[in-house]
Amino acid sequence: MAVEVVMPKLGMSMKEGTVSVWNKEVGETVNKGESIASINSEKIEMEIESPAEGTILDIKVSEGEGVPPGTVICYIGEGNEPVEEKKARDNQSKPKKERKKISPVARKMANSANLDIDTLVGTGPGGRITKEDVLHALPEREEKKQNETEHQPINMMRKTIASRMMESLQTSAQLTITMKADVTQLTNLQQQLNGTAIARYDTKLTITDFVAKAAILSLLEHPAMNSQYHNGVVETFENVHLGIAAALDNGLAVPVIQHAERLTLIELAKSIKFYGQKAREGKLLHDEIQGSTFTLTNLGAYGVEHFTPILNPPEAGILGVGTMYDTPVYRDDELCKGTILPLSLTFDHRVLDGAPASAFLSTVKAHLEEPISTLL
Structure with missing residues (x-):
């Protein structure tokens, strides 16, 4: 009997999932656990694995098509198994255009290059379209680019990000303030600790880890920043559920470290790396990107100093981290080299005013400039 493969439900609030890429075609054999398709929903992208060994009998949802959770997206069974009965049971069957025959490698190459398979x-x-056919088409596409405007469909993740950013800007009173922290002592401490951290915990401490710890300590000292505005009410949280923005090839994900205030620096560093890796691999669960009370975003790797982060609604604050740079500084009337870290704090002016927001950012700066406090 044919096995149904359905669109999974990645979280309680998920309403629709989209098939990004089919890795298999009708008639191709699959092994149990083998990846047959990629799907995305909101900020999550993941692989769908075959629940059984057999042959792809029918594909019900085409690439780029969004369907509710529980919808049958394909059938797997014996190669000679009739599919008429299952098609009759499928009330959501839709007429489809004839599918192009293309190898999985060629399909991935075409999608990466944004080539229209048709x-x-x-x-x-x-x-059947082969890898060589895709390679042959690339130079022709580049020539056309000089005289044509390319139109690329927006995927579900990009649509969700765009919608949330517009909602954030339209429904909150956002203001950004900046400071610079002298992290010369911090970089020295980081170098001193990393040998032990790697040897004992198999974890390298980064500046982001220290900033996250400093932000958590500061949120406990300034709970007004650890809050949200909803329906005319400000809700302040006792626990810190820290969102860490992670850049992906096709968008942005913000995995959430629950109860971050309970974690040591090493535990926090491990969590940041663990969820960052899950985000890049497209393996985040829907519940792992929900419930944050404050967010940290770092653009330092791209050479950005100060910038204007956009609030992750309904949070009241988001801290942006820029790239470190060396500059001359005075210490005890002596001019010496210092390392500076730019900080950008965007906050919701409906929740708190500039003075308490500045006090929070000053506390973050103080923890970074006296980094031993992040260890105690």
Whole structure:
């Protein structure tokens, strides 16, 4: 009997999932646990694995199509198994255009290059599009680019990000303030600790880890920043659920470290790396990107100093971290080299005013400039 593969429900609030790429075609064999498709929903992208060994009998949802959770997206069974009965049971069957025959490698190459598969001419057996066909089409596409405007469909993740950013700007009173922290002592402490951290805990401490710890300590000292505005009411939280923005190839994800105030610096560093890796691999669960009370975002790797982070609604604050740079500084009337870290804090002016927001950022700065406090 044919096995149904359905669109999974990645969280209680998920309403729709989209098939990004099919890795298999009708008639191809699959092994149990083998990746057959990629799907995305809101800020999550993940692989769908085959629940059984067999043959792809029918594909019900085409690439780029969004369907509710629980919808059958394909059937897997024996190669000679009739599919008429299951098609009759499928009330959501839709007429589909004829699918282009294309190898999985060629499909991935075409998607990476944003090539329209329908425009490719296959030279393989039965008109199948091969890797060589994609490579042959790339130079022609580059020539056309000089005279044409390329239109690329927006995927579900990009649409969600765009919607949330617009909602954030339209429904809150956002203001950004900046400071610079002298992290010369911090960089020295980081170097001193990393040998032990790597040897004992298999974890390298980064500046982001120290900033996250400093932000958590500061939120406990200034709870007004650890809050949100909702329906005319300000809700302040006792626990810190820290969102860490992670840049992806096709968007942005913000995994959440629950009860971050309970973690030591090493535990926090491990959590940041663990969830960052899950985000890059597209393996975050829906519940792992929900419930943050404050967010940290770092653009230092891109050479950015100060910038204007956009609030992650309904949070009242988000801390942006820029790139460190060396500059001359005075210490005890002596001019010497110092390392500066730019900080940018965006806050919701409906929740708190500039003075308490500045006090919070000053506390973050103080913890970074006296980094031993992050260890105690």
